[in-house]
Amino acid sequence: MTVVIGFEGSANKIGIGIIRDGEVLSNPRRTYITPPGQGFMPSDTARHHRAVILTVLKEALEQAGLKPADVDCVAYTKGPGMGAPLVTVALVARTVAQLWGKPLLGVNHCIGHIEMGRLITKANNPTVLYVSGGNTQVIAYSERRYRIFGETIDIAVGNCLDRFARVIKISNDPSPGYNIEQMAKKGSQYMELPYTVKGMDVSFSGILSYIEEAANKMLSSGQCTAEDLCFSLQETVFAMLVEITERAMAHCGSQEVLIVGGVGCNVRLQEMMGVMCDERGAKLFATDERFCIDNGAMIAQAGWEMFRSGQVTELEDSWITQRYRTDEVEVTWRD
Amino acid sequence: MAASGAESRPVRGKTNPETGKLEFFLDVPFPTPQEAEVALRSLSPDREPRKGGISKQLTMSGSTLSVRWIADEARILRVSVNSFLDHLSLVVETMETFGPPVPQ
Numbered sequence: 063m064t065v066v067i068g069f070e071g072s073a074n075k076i077g078i079g080i081i082r083d084g085e086v087l088s089n090p091r092r093t094y095i096t097p098p099g100q101g102f103m104p105s106d107t108a109r110h111h112r113a114v115i116l117t118v119l120k121e122a123l124e125q126a127g128l129k130p131a132d133v134d135c136v137a138y139t140k141g142p143g144m145g146a147p148l149v150t151v152a153l154v155a156r157t158v159a160q161l162w163g164k165p166l167l168g169v170n171h172c173i174g175h176i177e178m179g180r181l182i183t184k185a186n187n188p189t190v191l192y193v194s195g196g197n198t199q200v201i202a203y204s205e206r207r208y209r210i211f212g213e214t215i216d217i218a219v220g221n222c223l224d225r226f227a228r229v230i231k232i233s234n235d236p237s238p239g240y241n242i243e244q245m246a247k248k249g250s251q252y253m254e255l256p257y258t259v260k261g262m263d264v265s266f267s268g269i270l271s272y273i274e275e276a277a278n279k280m281l282s283s284g285q286c287t288a289e290d291l292c293f294s295l296q297e298t299v300f301a302m303l304v305e306i307t308e309r310a311m312a313h314c315g316s317q318e319v320l321i322v323g324g325v326g327c328n329v330r331l332q333e334m335m336g337v338m339c340d341e342r343g344a345k346l347f348a349t350d351e352r353f354c355i356d357n358g359a360m361i362a363q364a365g366w367e368m369f370r371s372g373q374v375t376e377l378e379d380s381w382i383t384q385r386y387r388t389d390e391v392e393v394t395w396r397d
Numbered sequence: 398m399a400a401s402g403a404e405s406r407p408v409r410g411k412t413n414p415e416t417g418k419l420e421f422f423l424d425v426p427f428p429t430p431q432e433a434e435v436a437l438r439s440l441s442p443d444r445e446p447r448k449g450g451i452s453k454q455l456t457m458s459g460s461t462l463s464v465r466w467i468a469d470e471a472r473i474l475r476v477s478v479n480s481f482l483d484h485l486s487l488v489v490e491t492m493e494t495f496g497p498p499v500p501q
Contacts, residue, residue: 108483109483112483112487115487116490116491116494116495119494120494130495130499131499145446146480149443149484150484150487152442152443153439153440153484153487153488153491154487154488156438156439156442157435157436157439157488157491157492158491158495160435160438160439161435161491161492161495161496161497161498161499162495162499163498163499163501377438377439377441377442378438378441378442379442380442381442381444382443
């Protein structure tokens, strides 16, 4: 049996999870929530993580019913993400790895999402749509790499949603995306927004600028409601994502789609992707907020695969990196 | 157990008259050389985020961790020292909660 503990803290969530051979033993998490209209800044987020990380670590061990001696490997997020929060989490991972005399393993955050999605859904070789506040990529596995078929050329889809939420002061609790999703259910009028697919890639910054400019005017003139805007924005950006995912499936001859990342728990996105999959006779796989949203277990799971295939990270090589592309990692654990 | 930044020995800072650069020294005593080494190895891997204008060197001698900064500007030095002290106190707190190191 191999037990891996995973530390994640690349954005505003801090999570520590423990995995034993595909079984999630514990996965506690805390979220740094900012007031409406405000985003999370790196230094404030790092301060939040520093304040709670040791409590979360104790919880992870207690809930799993394990002692440090039972752990075989300490995995942590090496990148991509915000520098200051990443360093905070890496410091604790390095320290406990040394205190407990365990090997350390730096994990690519995107790979963590993919491997957790594969574990939970049992999808074998899916085309992956990875959508979150920091990343938007369509990914397929080929010859030892998760290859990026399409991606955003500017901001992530989740960033577009989060920043729209700030413009019309939607609450960040539990997350701006969740609140937009609930409001969108009450929207009825579709307001036309720019639709920006460029080949295999997507762009969201123009849509955001447009809606930032127009939102308050349209709301104050009574042209539409905030709910209508939430609905229209979701329909537009999700349609773009479904389009590039479908094109990637056609390229690869793939009959499976896996949605991962924080935006992936949006049920409307899952519905729209489901319609496309039905039309193609393909199968859709998605997970709920426990595993879609950043968490420690996903780092533990990717770490488990890497560790079992013989990888470790020496302490001196354990620096964090804000930029770390999904296709930089050699996938040593798949055929 | 291990001393926090605030309890450490006097820090020393000055402007080097030959180079004109700011220099800052910090000594942090730990209970044992093993613990000083854990701190050194946890705090060393990440490079300064800024490309130029500052350098930071970590060394240990016995159970003391020593840090030496050389910087062009006080502002850059202050940011780096502050962030180091945040990191140091987190490492020390982790050692207090989950230490001492298991014998290898």
